[in-house]
Amino acid sequence: MNQIAQEVQHQTHTRLSEVSTEDLIVDIHGLKKYYGDVKAVDGIDLQIPRGTIFGFLGPNGAGKTTTISALITLAKPTAGSGTVVGFDLHDRNNIKKHIGAVFQEQTLDEELTGLQNLKFHAEMYFLPKPVAEQRIEDLTKMVGIHDRLSDKVMNYSGGMRRRLEIARGLMTDPEILFLDEPTIGLDPQSRANILQKIKEMNEEKGLTIFITTHDMEEAESLCDQVCIIDQGKIIVQGTVDELKNSLGNDFVIINFNSPDEMNLAMNLLNDLPEVNEVKSSGSVLHIGTKSGSTAVVKILNTLKEKVEVNSVEIKKPTLNDVFLYYTGKELRDDVADLSDRLKMVGRKKGRRGMMRRR
Amino acid sequence: MYASTSKSQDSYNGFGIFTFIRSIWTVYKRQNARLINSKSQLISIMIMPLLWLVIIGQSFNNLLGSSNPLFSGNVNYITYMTPGIFVMITMFSSLFGIISLFYDRDSGYLKNYLLAPISNTAIIFGYAMGIYTRVFIQVLLILVIAIAIGANIPITVGSLTAIILFPVVVSFFLSGLAITLASRASNVETFQAIIMPISMPLMFLSPILYPIKALPDYLQWIAQINPLSMGVEGLRFVLLGKIYTDGAIIDIAQFNDHLAIFNFALLFLVGIVFLIMGSKTFLNSLYK
Numbered sequence: 219m220n221q222i223a224q225e226v227q228h229q230t231h232t233r234l235s236e237v238s239t240e241d242l243i244v245d246i247h248g249l250k251k252y253y254g255d256v257k258a259v260d261g262i263d264l265q266i267p268r269g270t271i272f273g274f275l276g277p278n279g280a281g282k283t284t285t286i287s288a289l290i291t292l293a294k295p296t297a298g299s300g301t302v303v304g305f306d307l308h309d310r311n312n313i314k315k316h317i318g319a320v321f322q323e324q325t326l327d328e329e330l331t332g333l334q335n336l337k338f339h340a341e342m343y344f345l346p347k348p349v350a351e352q353r354i355e356d357l358t359k360m361v362g363i364h365d366r367l368s369d370k371v372m373n374y375s376g377g378m379r380r381r382l383e384i385a386r387g388l389m390t391d392p393e394i395l396f397l398d399e400p401t402i403g404l405d406p407q408s409r410a411n412i413l414q415k416i417k418e419m420n421e422e423k424g425l426t427i428f429i430t431t432h433d434m435e436e437a438e439s440l441c442d443q444v445c446i447i448d449q450g451k452i453i454v455q456g457t458v459d460e461l462k463n464s465l466g467n468d469f470v471i472i473n474f475n476s477p478d479e480m481n482l483a484m485n486l487l488n489d490l491p492e493v494n495e496v497k498s499s500g501s502v503l504h505i506g507t508k509s510g511s512t513a514v515v516k517i518l519n520t521l522k523e524k525v526e527v528n529s530v531e532i533k534k535p536t537l538n539d540v541f542l543y544y545t546g547k548e549l550r551d552d553v554a555d556l557s558d559r560l561k562m563v564g565r566k567k568g569r570r571g572m573m574r575r576r
Numbered sequence: 577m578y579a580s581t582s583k584s585q586d587s588y589n590g591f592g593i594f595t596f597i598r599s600i601w602t603v604y605k606r607q608n609a610r611l612i613n614s615k616s617q618l619i620s621i622m623i624m625p626l627l628w629l630v631i632i633g634q635s636f637n638n639l640l641g642s643s644n645p646l647f648s649g650n651v652n653y654i655t656y657m658t659p660g661i662f663v664m665i666t667m668f669s670s671l672f673g674i675i676s677l678f679y680d681r682d683s684g685y686l687k688n689y690l691l692a693p694i695s696n697t698a699i700i701f702g703y704a705m706g707i708y709t710r711v712f713i714q715v716l717l718i719l720v721i722a723i724a725i726g727a728n729i730p731i732t733v734g735s736l737t738a739i740i741l742f743p744v745v746v747s748f749f750l751s752g753l754a755i756t757l758a759s760r761a762s763n764v765e766t767f768q769a770i771i772m773p774i775s776m777p778l779m780f781l782s783p784i785l786y787p788i789k790a791l792p793d794y795l796q797w798i799a800q801i802n803p804l805s806m807g808v809e810g811l812r813f814v815l816l817g818k819i820y821t822d823g824a825i826i827d828i829a830q831f832n833d834h835l836a837i838f839n840f841a842l843l844f845l846v847g848i849v850f851l852i853m854g855s856k857t858f859l860n861s862l863y864k
């Protein structure tokens with residue numbers, strides 16, 4: 219873990235240590251899960267305050283799903299101790315009564331109707347019939363599949379299945395809901411809609427959410443606290459703002475008319491105190507600075523009447539940048555190379571796009 | 577939205593017998609809903625008994641029927657065979673029926689059961705009961721068809737009870753056996769590869785279709801210890817009673833009421849043990 223990450227981690231620890239143990243819905247230490255030689259989860263601590271939205275991010279194979287499996291007691295931890303919903307990690311029966319989960323892969327019965335899927339789920343938790351019926355009505359209206367309840371699931375579209383699963387996860391009125399990539403396969407409207415509902419459930423009923431996603435915008439808009447895991451280890455943890463600040467740099471991106479003019483500008487700007495670093499590609503300059511909005515004035519003043527500027531853009535680091543900074547393997551030690559990393563995002567997204575759910 | 581939180585809903589608590597039975601019931605209800613929802617499964621279940629009786633029944637009847645001195649007495653071949661067909665249909669449905677557990681594991685649905693606060697044993701019993709329901713429908717159909725084509729099976733409270741209960745124990749026994757033996761199967765094909773070779777000797781080294789006497793000497797002793805022999809002969813004895821023993825085609829020494837009840841109880845116990853073992857080897861091992 220590098221120094222910046224340590225600082226953020228420290229802030230987070232200080233903040234979490236002020237939360238009393240009873241208010242931690244997940245309080246786990248040293249969680250490990252090995253599959254033979256594969257260290258899927260390799261000694262992580264998780265403290266999640268009740269009523270918050272916790273974003274669990276990490277590249278493919280980082281150990282997110284395995285962590286969830288251990289927390290919902292479907293995978294036996296290799297090591298680790300602590301509590302989930304106030305019960306010991308090994309007290310499976312009690313934990314199960316108070317949690318809900320939407321698995322990464324589909325777990326619906328396709329031979330049954332949507333309604334039957336929900337009903338049988340309610341029965342497994344012994345919900346009284348009128349309560350179950352009321353919730354089915356409310357929740358399916360909420361996720362927008364109420365009018366398709368009597369269809370068999372095999373006739374549902376991918377997004378409808380996902381929504382049915384989210385409704386099912388909420389059926390038992392859990393204290394914490396684990397969502398493993400809940401929005402894969404959803405169209406933008408449904409996605410926004412579902413995220414909105416999740417947020418409402420969180421705000422109105424204090425439902426704690428544990429969510430994994432590869433969509434950084436989603437995580438950014440939703441999560442109170444974000445944790446990045448890679449190769450089974452937590453890399454960094456904090457609020458979205460803390461993590462962004464940990465990168466330190468805003469970027470001022472300037473487009474020039476030609477590479478020559480760009481070179482000229484680079485020489486002029488290198489000495490400005492506001493400028494932390496300068497990177498060039500073609501006729502574009504990427505300038506790292508503490509505060510983009512003040513630096514841009516200085517920069518333009520310096521260039522005035524010497525070099526013609528084509529366009530200017532100020533870029534704040536996004537959670538995406540944060541994610542790539544902490545998990546982008548080749549680039550791990552290089553804070554400056556954000557623009558290169560931005561290109562990498564494009565590549566990564568392309569790859570993910572091909573990994574559709576079945 | 578909801579007034580009560582789950583902490584205050586104490587409708588489920590621990591693993592009391594009531595909770596246990598309710599858990600079995602919910603698993604069972606899903607199995608039935610799947611059956612009712614699937615027309616092809618329903619039709620297949622209806623057609624199978626017909627095929628067994630007509631194809632196997634007719635051909636064996638020609639082979640072993642009236643010309644054979646064994647069946648010249650009070651018990652004609654169709655009468656002899658019908659309890660055998662009960663057990664045979666029970667056998668195939670039960671050995672292969674538990675495959676739905678593997679399908680549910682592979683499709684992911686099983687995770688919902690594992691996530692719910694219900695016991696693994698209850699889950700297995702729910703599946704086993706679902707299988708028995710399919711058996712039950714088929715057994716009733718066989719009974720009707722068999723009587724229509726000349727089986728001489730008395731319909732009394734006692735015989736009906738036996739027709740309902742014997743398949744239960746055989747079914748539990750065989751579902752339990754299948755799940756215990758195949759619990760390590762990583763996919764459906766492996767499951768079938770394990771169960772197929774078991775089903776053949778179970779069926780042919782037993783008095784399901786013909787008396788054990790018809791087997792070569794060195795195979796007869798295997799048939800004697802085949803648990804299905806117990807099921808078939810017990811059921812035959814209860815159904816056909818005196819006529820049957822008089823027919824001189826008895827297989828397992830001298831049958832009597834005590835022996836029939838003992839058979840029944842033994843199969844039942846072993847069946848329950850197998851099912852519990854199956855839930856341990858299959859479901860418990862998923863928590864790893």
Ligand SMILES: Nc1ncnc2c1ncn2[C@@H]1O[C@H](COP(=O)(O)OP(=O)(O)OP(=O)(O)O)[C@@H](O)[C@H]1O
Pocket residue numbers: 253256257258276277278279280281282283284285322
């Ligand atoms: N049942 C298993 N047996 C063996 N190895 C496993 C098993 N489950 C997961 N792993 C391994 O553990 C590691 C972490 O997997 P996990 O599914 O937790 O990743 P993830 O963070 O959820 O990734 P993704 O974003 O692709 O869903 C991977 O290397 C994976 O191969």
Ligand SMILES: [Mg+2]
Pocket residue numbers: 282283284322398
């Ligand atoms: Mg995953």
